[in-house]
Amino acid sequence: MGHARWAAMRVTIALLGAAVLLSGCATGRRIAWEKSGVTQAERERDENACLRAAIGTDGGGGLLVPYCIDREVYTQCMEARGYTVRPR
DSSP, rough: HHHHHHHHHHHHHHHHHHHHHHTTOOOOOEEEETTTTTOHHHHHHHHHHHHEEEEEEESOTTTTEEEEHHHHHHHHHHHHTOOEOOOO
């Protein structure tokens, strides 16, 4: 197997593993955010920035440490950007 193919496979496995680990932190409750005058791309950019700000770990590092989202930090970040929660 070539180096590039092996590297792509490792990235895919890491992403799948991260998704599984992240799902362990989820509560199942989905929230929709709205803000007048923003495009979907702008909202997604803001959501991603707030997610990055709210990511924490509950371990000492490494690939297999689950990452969890601090929902309070995420909510405060979105509200600070002018978004409100829209019921789903």
